[in-house]
Amino acid sequence: xxxxxxxxxxxxxxxFEIARGQGNKPVPIKEIAERxxxxxxxxxxxxNKLKNGGLIRSIKGPGGGYVLIxxxxxxxxxxxxxxxxxxxxxxxxxxxxxGCVRVDGCxxxxxxxxxxxxxxxxxxxxxxxxxxxxxLFKKNLKLKVKSQK
Amino acid sequence: xxxxxxxxxxxxxxxFEIARGQGNKPVPIKEIAERxxxxxxxxxxxxNKLKNGGLIRSIKGPGGGYVLIxxxxxxxxxxxxxxxxxxxxxxxxxxxxxGCVRVDGCxxxxxxxxxxxxxxxxxxxxxxxxxxxxxLFKKNLKLKVKSQK
DNA sequence: AAAATACCTTACTAATATTGTCAAGTATTC
DNA sequence: GAATACTTGACAATATTAGTAAGGTATTTT
Numbered sequence: 001x002x003x004x005x006x007x008x009x010x011x012x013x014x015x016f017e018i019a020r021g022q023g024n025k026p027v028p029i030k031e032i033a034e035r036x037x038x039x040x041x042x043x044x045x046x047x048n049k050l051k052n053g054g055l056i057r058s059i060k061g062p063g064g065g066y067v068l069i070x071x072x073x074x075x076x077x078x079x080x081x082x083x084x085x086x087x088x089x090x091x092x093x094x095x096x097x098x099g100c101v102r103v104d105g106c107x108x109x110x111x112x113x114x115x116x117x118x119x120x121x122x123x124x125x126x127x128x129x130x131x132x133x134x135x136l137f138k139k140n141l142k143l144k145v146k147s148q149k
Numbered sequence: 150x151x152x153x154x155x156x157x158x159x160x161x162x163x164x165f166e167i168a169r170g171q172g173n174k175p176v177p178i179k180e181i182a183e184r185x186x187x188x189x190x191x192x193x194x195x196x197n198k199l200k201n202g203g204l205i206r207s208i209k210g211p212g213g214g215y216v217l218i219x220x221x222x223x224x225x226x227x228x229x230x231x232x233x234x235x236x237x238x239x240x241x242x243x244x245x246x247x248g249c250v251r252v253d254g255c256x257x258x259x260x261x262x263x264x265x266x267x268x269x270x271x272x273x274x275x276x277x278x279x280x281x282x283x284x285l286f287k288k289n290l291k292l293k294v295k296s297q298k
Numbered sequence: 299a300a301a302a303t304a305c306c307t308t309a310c311t312a313a314t315a316t317t318g319t320c321a322a323g324t325a326t327t328c
Numbered sequence: 329g330a331a332t333a334c335t336t337g338a339c340a341a342t343a344t345t346a347g348t349a350a351g352g353t354a355t356t357t358t
Binding site: 048 | 303304306307
Binding site for chain 3: 187191
């Protein structure tokens, strides 16, 4: 359950590829597509969204490609996924574009809301730099959920 | 993103209804269906899974209905969702029934794995009793993610 | 200037998953 | 034995996902 779409997954990986090329040359879409074994056409849709969201910019012409707008340490996974799939919304109640329909006293409303917030809080703490450095594993060990029932 | 299916949502609410009737009489499916404005036929599918999963049992005949097998404080949301939708698996890589196909060094593997674990850890801390008591909100305030970068 | 490279946009389609409905049972109690 | 209630399996409508296809436009290098 709670599967992330391939768009989100590929998007994060594409951003990773672009971030890795940071400082050197722009990363052409073809290169990203090859490394991820995804079609250029599909990637174009994804990168387009990220571009409109102000996360990357494109450089045309030979030698061109995509470049990050911000530094890798300033790009969170949350920001990437938000652009590609909108905010975390476990239920339609919590989707800003929909809203609560059901009558009952919304017993579960707080449950799904809390879960969504927890997820986003986590995704905000992880950045592209973490992916590049491969520090995620270590870092995660230090992130603990403290229950004080 | 990360939407939970209605099956999972209705399932949790159905379990809530059954838990609320605990100690009194078995809760007939018709009653649950009415309170949630869901068809009996659809609910049957859901309750059937929960029954096979050992979370509830059914009592036939007039006056019959569904009853929890364990106490509300021993039934976590995680257990319910696991039965209805399988374990949290953000990507197919992490689905026990599938597995990793992609070639690349799995840069994001730990990311999705960590997220999945975080989600499940949270869902394990919330039980039907919490929903009944309405303590979720307060409790959640005390659950903090401690980042020690 | 023209060719090569690379991005840009829109439309469309196939596959899959979700969200249910429907029908015909079986079991139990009053 | 009639009413109540659960049980099972097949099926269909809808929505979403995942991806293709085609025909652009913009920029740089030679």
